[in-house]
Amino acid sequence: MNEDIVARIEANPKYHELVSKRNGFGIFLSILMIINYYGYILLIAFNKEWLGTKLGAGMTTSIGIPLGLAVIVITIVLTNVYVRRANTEFDELNAEIIREVNK
Numbered sequence: 001m002n003e004d005i006v007a008r009i010e011a012n013p014k015y016h017e018l019v020s021k022r023n024g025f026g027i028f029l030s031i032l033m034i035i036n037y038y039g040y041i042l043l044i045a046f047n048k049e050w051l052g053t054k055l056g057a058g059m060t061t062s063i064g065i066p067l068g069l070a071v072i073v074i075t076i077v078l079t080n081v082y083v084r085r086a087n088t089e090f091d092e093l094n095a096e097i098i099r100e101v102n103k
Helices: 003-010 013-046 064-103
Strands: none
Touching: 003 013, 003 064, 013 064
16 A cells, blocks of 8 residues: 555656755755855855954954854755745645645
């Protein structure tokens, strides 16, 4: 019985659409996150002087602090984007596949 259900799911074109969309979106967001994180790390490695530049006269905060916070905020935003899409589009496709397979 289970093998029959698996075969029907794998034969469903919506299943392939779901896998393709989810994988493509996940890879896209992963690339954005890698650029975000490693870009900051590369700045630390190769341009410490610029990151250490003070934001203004008499200030103790350097450019690196807001950029580090931006890395964290971008991570949270990208996670939120993925969760919202997963909870709407991907879950709807998944529910359609289940309905079609259980007919």
